[in-house]
Amino acid sequence: MAIELRSLTKRYGDICAVEDVSLTVEQGEVFGFLGPNGAGKSTTINILLDFVRPTAGRASIFGIDPQEDPRAARERLGVLSEATGFYERDTAREHLEFAIAMKRADDDPQVLLERVGIADAADRAVGGFSKGMRQRLGLAIALVGEPDLIILDEPLGGLDPTGAQTFRNIIREERDRGAAVFFSSHIMDQVEAICDRVGIMNDGRLVAVDTVEALRTTPEVPFELSVTLDMIPDRIQDDLLCFDGVEAVSTSDGVLRVGCADASAKADVITHLDDTEAAILDVRTGEPSLEQVFMETAVEVPRA
Numbered sequence: 179m180a181i182e183l184r185s186l187t188k189r190y191g192d193i194c195a196v197e198d199v200s201l202t203v204e205q206g207e208v209f210g211f212l213g214p215n216g217a218g219k220s221t222t223i224n225i226l227l228d229f230v231r232p233t234a235g236r237a238s239i240f241g242i243d244p245q246e247d248p249r250a251a252r253e254r255l256g257v258l259s260e261a262t263g264f265y266e267r268d269t270a271r272e273h274l275e276f277a278i279a280m281k282r283a284d285d286d287p288q289v290l291l292e293r294v295g296i297a298d299a300a301d302r303a304v305g306g307f308s309k310g311m312r313q314r315l316g317l318a319i320a321l322v323g324e325p326d327l328i329i330l331d332e333p334l335g336g337l338d339p340t341g342a343q344t345f346r347n348i349i350r351e352e353r354d355r356g357a358a359v360f361f362s363s364h365i366m367d368q369v370e371a372i373c374d375r376v377g378i379m380n381d382g383r384l385v386a387v388d389t390v391e392a393l394r395t396t397p398e399v400p401f402e403l404s405v406t407l408d409m410i411p412d413r414i415q416d417d418l419l420c421f422d423g424v425e426a427v428s429t430s431d432g433v434l435r436v437g438c439a440d441a442s443a444k445a446d447v448i449t450h451l452d453d454t455e456a457a458i459l460d461v462r463t464g465e466p467s468l469e470q471v472f473m474e475t476a477v478e479v480p481r482a
């Protein structure tokens with residue numbers, strides 16, 4: 179197991195930044211750690227990095243408690259975090275050479291810089307780097323020594339679309355090499371494409387953990403059914419609104435749009451339409467985005 183969190187809790191005075199979070203991330207898995215600002219993502223990551231000590235519970239990396247043996251934990255890890263600091267006068271290459279020496283690794287700095295797309299700036303001082311270039315250098319540093327676990331705190335922030343694509347490709351390559359990747363984000367649509375599983379944090383609590391696919395099909399998440407008919411039957415809107423799980427009905431240009439609260443409502447709607455005088459020409463289901471799942475989960479879960 180790459181990461182194990184057991185009933186992890188961190189309080190700052192009255193604020194519970196992380197509340198009773200339990201979670202495992204397996205070797206070779208890409209895990210997206212999602213949630214709005216202030217949800218507790220960075221605090222959880224900082225506990226894994228031993229920058230912050232938990233109030234209760236336990237965190238471990240490959241069975242190592244970072245509090246007990248931070249050095250052993252660090253040896254297995256590559257990290258890009260808010261706390262990744264740079265020496266403004268040193269070049270990108272010098273930063274990498276230092277990171278490689280610290281890890282006693284044998285990477286070629288040039289290869290890493292090429293991978294993250296800043297080889298052209300290898301010999302420039304980091305003081306003149308943009309936010310995106312710093313992110314790229316931070317990722318290159320995180321990749322040093324082929325770590326078994328890569329932890330990335332908001333890696334996609336500050337990147338242009340090409341940069342985000344480069345990061346996603348690298349995350350996939352690292353997973354294919356067998357590494358686990360744990361990364362936080364509050365930008366849902368950047369996460370959907372690359373995660374094996376996601377965990378959603380809200381207000382310090384882990385409110386959902388599953389595959390993106392499974393979260394999309396959670397019964398609570400509303401989705402829209404679009405049915406094209408050769409005619410719109412009389413009173414169909416009122417009829418459908420009587421069904422359990424049907425939340426909204428609208429029509430335009432021969433297409434009936436039905437907002438369903440769950441999957442079973444979908445079958446009821448189709449069966450009913452089939453019994454009317456109208457002929458069904460086409461049926462489409464709008465899959466809920468992870469953003470919708472996130473909003474629903476974040477809004478609906480009551481506070482303990």
Ligand SMILES: Nc1ncnc2c1ncn2[C@@H]1O[C@H](COP(=O)(O)OP(=O)(O)OP(=O)(O)O)[C@@H](O)[C@H]1O
Nearest residue numbers: 190193195213214215216217218219220221222364
């Ligand atoms: N050192 C600290 N002292 C007091 N409160 C803190 C401290 N660090 C974090 N918090 C509080 O803990 C909560 C969780 O913060 P955290 O930074 O972990 O959230 P986050 O999900 O990473 O948010 P963001 O996406 O904005 O980085 C917030 O209410 C924050 O104000």
